[in-house]
Amino acid sequence: MPAHLEIIGARKAFRTPEGGTMTALDGISLKLASAEFLTLLGPSGCGKTTLLRTISGFETLDDGDIVIDGVAVTQMPAHKRPVNTVFQRYALFNHMSVARNVGYALEIAGKSKREITARVGEMLELVGLSGMGKRSVSQLSGGQQQRVALARALAGKPKLLLLDEPLSALDKNLRQKMQQELKSIQRELGIGFVFVTHDQEEALTMSDRIAVLAHGRIQQIDAPSVLYQRPANLFTADFLGESNLLPVTLDGMSAHLADGQSFEVARPSGKATLLLRPEALAVTPPAGPSLSFSGRITQTYYSGKDHQIALDTGQLGPLTALIRTGGTPPEIGATVTLHAPAHGLHLIDETAA
Amino acid sequence: MSLARRKFLQLLGLLGGPTLFLLVFFFGPLLIMVVYSFLTPGLYGGVDWIFSHLNYGRILGWADTRYEKFDPVFLSIFGRSLRLAALTVITSLLISYPAAFWISRMTPGRRDFAIFLVTLPFFVSLIVRLFAWVLILRPTGFLNQGLMGVGLTAQPIEFLYTDFAVILGMTYVFIPFMFLPLYGSIEKLDIAQIEASADLGATRFQTFRKVVLPATMPGIIGGAIITFIPALGNFIVPSVLGGAKVLMIGNLIEQQFLSARNWPFGSALAMLVMTAVLVLLVVQLRLARHGEH
Structure with a gap:
């Protein structure tokens, strides 16, 4: 079976305000099977968010390729890519109702009102917000906004869901609950999740595989138990647990x-x-x-x-x-x-x- | 003394003064204007305390006496004022919107400097700035000499004393009024919302129409209103750049008070402007309330 997502030799450098360059991605290659839950884990500044943003199309690679379902999307603008993102601070549209937020991708795609209503209902049920479609986004709690963001990203049936530290703003109990829910939603939908976090516990509990990143490179990519028990190098050993x-x-x-x-x-x-x-x-x-x-x-x-x-x-x-x-x-x-x-x-x- | 009573007295002590001040010095003059607009003009200025509705009749059409006749020119001047004020709002919006967007994305140091530049004209006298425009626009001004110099025109173009000059001048004067509220709402716009929209499949144009524009609408409406109101009643710009050809309602009111010495008629004209502004504000409130639901 072909890889769902394949990143080949991704390189990206940023110019710093001081005039130097900062290498965010220093030759990253990885493959993601379909329906796999992959976590990009690393300290801040390790390149994990940059990697995610190059997959979603908000950053372009200096070198390398990104292939989704056999199609190179490296040069494709963000709005044409078959991936959706759950943003760190949700980035919900404040001037729209919950339902319009969730149905946004379908509205853009020009789907019929009936189809949108049906799909929005389905999505709200999936994330446990049935009947809240008419509410305004600002009336929701942090956890509920998180769910709306998830439903919005899933409504357009992306081939791949990208999650940029989506749980970091939630308190601990809610975070653990959402971790389990995210995992079960991922299993239910059977699509690939690429999840960015700096929280190792979160990474260990949720992922099928974890890619540990540091200095723009993958230090190790393995199943959580392997990563924890048999780290390949000192960085991974020290960073994880x-x-x-x-x-x-x-x-x-x-x-x-x-x-x-x-x-x-x-x-x-x-x-x-x-x-x-x-x-x-x-x-x-x-x-x-x-x-x-x-x-x-x-x-x-x-x-x-x-x-x-x-x-x-x-x-x-x-x-x-x-x-x-x-x-x-x-x-x-x-x-x-x-x-x-x-x-x-x-x-x-x-x-x- | 009971607690409630003491609180009441405290409030009265704190707010009584300012309230009284506003009542006397804000509503007082307004009240005088309302009363004057229904009086008869005195022979040598001032008013005679005789009730008259003819001041309004001269503007709106029912006055037909020997001295007080209806003249459609007043309404047409008012119409022109509405038109020029509206065009001023549109041009300042078209300039301020992209500028506010650009400035809001600058690094903090540059941003503060850019906002300072926007407000810089406030530090120079309005009259001086407008006469600078006269120097630029007049037949022997910089603009015409430049145009003739490069051979675009053989004869000087009449820029000065046209609608164009007045709109240009008012846009120039009122751009900060438009810019600041716009900037307030554009700066608040989370860039992640724009990315989210693109992520969900929207083109740049769709994102602008469905996310950016609605999210910044409060700033647009706010800026439009505080630009439109002073533009409508403005008399300095049209008197310097519009001359006698482009008379606005503000000039007319000024003439009534200072040259024609017809205070009641001037008051009636001012009431007309105020009514227009009030209607506008009510419509805006209705729209804003509608937008919330």
Whole structure:
């Protein structure tokens, strides 16, 4: 099956007000299967929004191609592209009713009144706003405006929906609810979603695949679990979730930590970095071979279901761990030994940028 | 003293003065004008306290006495004033709209400077600026010399003392009045709405018609009204650039008060202008209310 969306070697640079140039996209290539939920994740300024805007047609590429359903749209103006966007601050038309907002694409396409009314009703039902068509946009809450923006973007049956940090303005509970709804709407419609966010939790919960962007390049593009457990490079490891990164020396058969502990790993000799997620560390030692880290607790944060503690191990530097709360809460200044199983550990090669 | 009573006295103390001031100095003169417009002109200016409806009759058609006769010229001058004021509104709108759009998209520093430039003419006397236009437009002025210099015309063109000169002058004078409210509504327009419209398939023209124009309509209406009202009653521009040929209602009123010394008739003419403006405002309010629903 041909890729739904294909981006080939996309490059884009902006001129800065100071007269220099800023490379927003530095050779990005990716493919999106139809009905796939892809998230572009990265810190601000990484190029994720620029990439989205080149797909929608608001920015033109300096170099490279964008192909949707086998048709190159690189030179196509925004209004002719078969994609629609949900904007960050919704960009609803304030002077129009909810229904006219939702039906705008159809009105522009010259559809009949009956057809528009039917489709608008369908869309409002999909986003849970049935019967609100006559309201003015300004009478709606933030969450409702978000839904109108979604319905408006979907009404014209785009081949691809682009979402530019659409949930960032909502409070946490509403955001989580919308995340689930977006996901189920995407499954129901079976069209591709390209979702831009800087919120990693959001990216992990919603996406089929996540493309981690930094400095205008894709650092890694993978399923959320792969990205989290087996990051390809230090940037992804560090950016996604909390991580303890410990340098190790490889001798071909095992890896050695700076404090002398070692574990078996079949890798060519050299240097690498061991990724230890905070939740991999536990107070009780696991069955089988394990690594252990002793140190003084320097900070504790209580999050409800567990304690996050900062540990000063001395030789290995600071470590972060998540400890299930059950017994006595950890105290600052106390000495504690934490353990991690010594198998299935993820190593990041030094060469990976 | 009860709390309500004390609050009332506080309010009275705060608002009483300004209210009284407005009543005396704003409505007072207006009232005098209304009363004068129904009196008989005195022989040497001023008024005789004898009721007369003939001031209006001279304008609107029923006066037919020896001294007070109906003359259609008054209505035709009023008609011309309406026409020139309307054309002034249209030309200032056509100039201000793209300018406001352009300026609203500038970087903040340049934007402030551009707005300063728009309001700059306010700092120079209106009369001086209008006489500068006389220098430009007169037969031996810059414009005609330039046109003859490049051979576009052999004879000087009569720019001065035409409708054209008056519209040009009034547009020049009133552009800031049109620009500022327009700018207010155009600056508020979210550029993302324009992108959203394009994203949903609209061409630039469709976006303008369905999104940009309706969203900036309050500014257009506001600018049109505060341009139209002073343009309608203006007498300085037509007297400098229109001369005796392009008389507007403002000139006529001025003449009645200063040269003809017919205060009642001048008052009646002023009432006519005020009625036209009030009708316009009512229509605008109705339209605005209609637009909300």
